[in-house]
Amino acid sequence: MICSKMKEVYPVESVYNLLAQEEVTSVKPPRYKSTFRETVRYDAKKNKTACKTMGPVKVEVPSPKEFLLKHSKEPKLPERQIIKPEDKQPKQSFIPHRTDLPIMGIYTKKNFIRTNAAEAIMGVPKKPQLIFVDSKRGDKHPLETSGLVPKYINKKDYGENPKYLTKKNEEVKRAQEEYDAYVKARLREGAMKQLSQEERDDVLLGLKKNWDEVHHEYQGLSVVIDTLPKKMRKERLEMEMKQLERDIHLIERHKIIYIANN
Known part of the structure; x- marks a missing residue:
């Protein structure tokens, strides 16, 4: 551990260390200057001295008589109107006085008592709500x-x-x-030939037998698939099984099958 530290402090002697080496100076790249520098500087100074005095030149000075009064912004009620006694209209009394006589001579053709009694007798009773x-x-x-x-x-x-x-x-x-x-x-x-029921059953049985053979071969694969040939064989068997399953499902779904002669 000590020897390695000594080597780092004192490097190995070499003849090339006696040669004069040129001093490497790092050159900095030129400073970045934006192309919009002058435009920003002009926009910043454009409106800076426009109102440098006591506000704008042309301004309306408020009149000293138009000052804000106390409670001037509060809502005000309308002025009260004084009604003279002779302008008042007499109130109408809805309740007759005990000394007033009833109005005579009014007669109606409809007898409300008999009408209400007849409606109550002839009316259909209301059904209770279920x-x-x-x-x-x-x-x-x-x-x-x-x-x-x-x-x-x-x-x-x-x-x-x-x-x-x-x-x-x-x-x-x-x-x-x-x-x-x-x-x-x-x-x-x-141009077409209809497949008989016996031929259809034979084709279906052959497809299922082929699927059993491929499945038996698939079951015999090794548990660990660690080589490329094993992987390719497994994928090939899976593709064959899927294709056979699709063909079996297609034939089982359709009872009538036609085959082209050409």
Whole structure:
């Protein structure tokens, strides 16, 4: 440890150390000057001496008579109007005096007592509001807005298919008919061949058998995939299994399969 420190302080002797070496001086780059320096300096000095005296030159001096008075900015109530006694109108008394006589000669054709009695007799009694109780304390709620009453079955169009569904079903049926007509035309021309049920089952069974073989080979791979050939073999087996699964699903989904002759 001591020897290494000595070497750092006193370097190894060499003949090249006796040669005179040129002193390296670092040259600083020129100082950065913005191109907008003069513009900023002009904008800063432009409005600095405009109002250097006691404000602008042309200014209206306020008049000494127009000073702010006390309570001048508070809201003021309108002036009170004094009404003379002779200008006052007499108040109308709604309650008749005990000495006033009733107004005679007024007669109405309608007998309110008999009318009210007839309406009460012939009127339909009001039905009580339907409620339901949902707690042991007797909390009541209206039954009509609760969703427990089958209100929709009373509609005119209840149980009928909506118009958009009927239209969609017609379009699907028309497309199926066009496709069936195209298939029949191609079958007449001999361009396509329909796969029989036995051939379809054989193809499906063969695909499943191939999948079992690939899966058995996949299960036999080593646990640790540490080389490039092992990795490539594993990826190839996975791609084959996925393709076989897609083919099996496609054949199982479609019962009728057509094969082109060419």
